[in-house]
Amino acid sequence: AQSVTQLDSHVSVSEGTPVLLRCNYSSSYSPSLFWYVQHPNKGLQLLLKYTSAATLVKGINGFEAEFKKSETSFHLTKPSAHMSDAAEYFCVVSSMKTSYDKVIFGPGTSLSVIP
Amino acid sequence: GAVVSQHPSRVICKSGTSVKIECRSLDFQATTMFWYRQFPKQSLMLMATSNEGSKATYEQGVEKDKFLINHASLTLSTLTVTSAHPEDSSFYICSARNLAGGRETQYFGPGTRLLVL
Numbered sequence: 001a002q003s004v005t006q007l008d009s010h011v012s013v014s015e016g017t018p019v020l021l022r023c024n025y026s027s028s029y030s031p032s033l034f035w036y037v038q039h040p041n042k043g044l045q046l047l048l049k050y051t052s053a054a055t056l057v058k059g060i061n062g063f064e065a066e067f068k069k070s071e072t073s074f075h076l077t078k079p080s081a082h083m084s085d086a087a088e089y090f091c092v093v094s095s096m097k098t099s100y101d102k103v104i105f106g107p108g109t110s111l112s113v114i115p
Numbered sequence: 116g117a118v119v120s121q122h123p124s125r126v127i128c129k130s131g132t133s134v135k136i137e138c139r140s141l142d143f144q145a146t147t148m149f150w151y152r153q154f155p156k157q158s159l160m161l162m163a164t165s166n167e168g169s170k171a172t173y174e175q176g177v178e179k180d181k182f183l184i185n186h187a188s189l190t191l192s193t194l195t196v197t198s199a200h201p202e203d204s205s206f207y208i209c210s211a212r213n214l215a216g217g218r219e220t221q222y223f224g225p226g227t228r229l230l231v232l
Contacts, residue, residue, distance in 0.1 A: 034221065036223070041228075042225075043226045044159075044208065044223040044226075046223075090158060090159070092221075103149060103210065103212075103221055105151075105158050105160075106158065107157075107158045108157075108158045110156075
């Protein structure tokens with residue numbers, strides 16, 4: 001069984017300050033982990049993904065995430081927030097066990113950036 | 116990179132009519148596609164897993180007779196909302212799984228916004 005928890009439903013930061021969006025997962029198998037961003041009334045955009053290679057994953061727009069197996073975490077960070085980062089962020093877990101495995105979305109974290 | 120398209124992007128229909136939404140993987144073959152539903156300000160909820168050449172697997176609480184899924188080819192899955200009602204109004208998103216090279220990659224479509232009057 002797989003599950004994803006995003007501990008904060010809403011995060012607010014000032015422009016230029018660091019961003020931390022937390023994600024914890026549960027998976028019976030070695031998971032693939034993803035972070036997606038969704039701007040208002042738009043589709044999903046992949047920020048980055050972890051698939052058992054390097055534990056520190058760099059994505060687009062300056063975002064990165066670190067896979068920590070001992071903590072079952074995959075937190076998303078960015079050193080300096082930009083106004084355009086305001087959006088909904090989803091942590092996603094999937095397994096490569098079989099082609100029938102599901103992709104599970106976390107509940108999402110809404111990021112606000114204050115000027 | 117791989118692209119998944121959805122058609123239409125937006126549809127408005129009258130209550131009681133049926134609406135078909137197409138999901139296509141444009142440059143890879145997808146034996147498995149997924150259909151999600153997203154209500155305003157909520158996360159994506161998996162509705163069903165669509166497997167090419169076989170019946171779809173529906174999540175608990177999703178009516179298979181209301182949300183008909185057909186995965187007739189390796190690049191096309193369709194979701195038909197039958198006898199749509201206002202409560203079916205939502206954002207429907209598909210994704211296609213690419214297992215090429217033994218590495219799993221998930222590609223999402225841009226979504227279809229359905230409004231039932």
